[in-house]
Amino acid sequence: MARPKKYRIVEYSLKPTVFKPNRKSSDQVELTIDELEAIRLADLEGMYQEDAAEIMGVSRQTFGRIVKSAHEKIADALVNIKEIRTGKDERCRNVKLMKCESCGKIWKVPExxxxxxxxxxxxxxxxxxxxxx
Ligand SMILES: [Zn+2]
Structure with a gap:
């Protein structure tokens, strides 16, 4: 049985965003929702990969790969002056978002x-x- 209280809000999936360099750039990288969520959990929340992996419903190894991919894309964008687009979610097949009509909370649960x-x-x-x- 799932423990929904452990699942975090993924506001990112609702508001795709484009981060633009302040000079002309024709290249872009795309951060998927799971990559964004992974770096949020690992880098912003400072969670251990094991715990973050459990929240996302993936193995620790998979979580590590997702974080690594996200870091590489961000580094590529910063160093090579590329746009960063977020909001694609082709890797989030096993997730659904729940919304509470009383308090407005949105959270992620397994499929x-x-x-x-x-x-x-x-x-x-x-x-x-x-x-x-
Ligand atoms: Zn509620």
Whole structure:
């Protein structure tokens, strides 16, 4: 059984963004949602890879690869003056987003999750916001 309270908000998936260098650049890199989520958990939240991997529902090895890929793309963009586009989610096939109509909380659950309670306010009027596939 899933533990939905461990899943974090992935606002990024709702607002694709383009980061532009302040000089002309024709190249771009694309950060996928899972890459963005991975560096958020690892670099911003400072989580251990093992814990972050569990939240994302992947192995620690896979998580490590996702983080590495994200770091390489960001480094490429910064060093070689490229745009960074976020918001693609082709790798997030096993995830769905839930939204609570009472408090507005949005959270991520595994595809097979069938709970119907908000982890924040425990309201029951939650619905699936989006299925990535
Ligand atoms: Zn709620």
């Amino acid at each position: 097979n999750y069938e709970g119907n309670e908000c982890p924040e306010c425990h309201a029951k009027n939650v619905h699936i916001l989006k299925i990535d596939n």
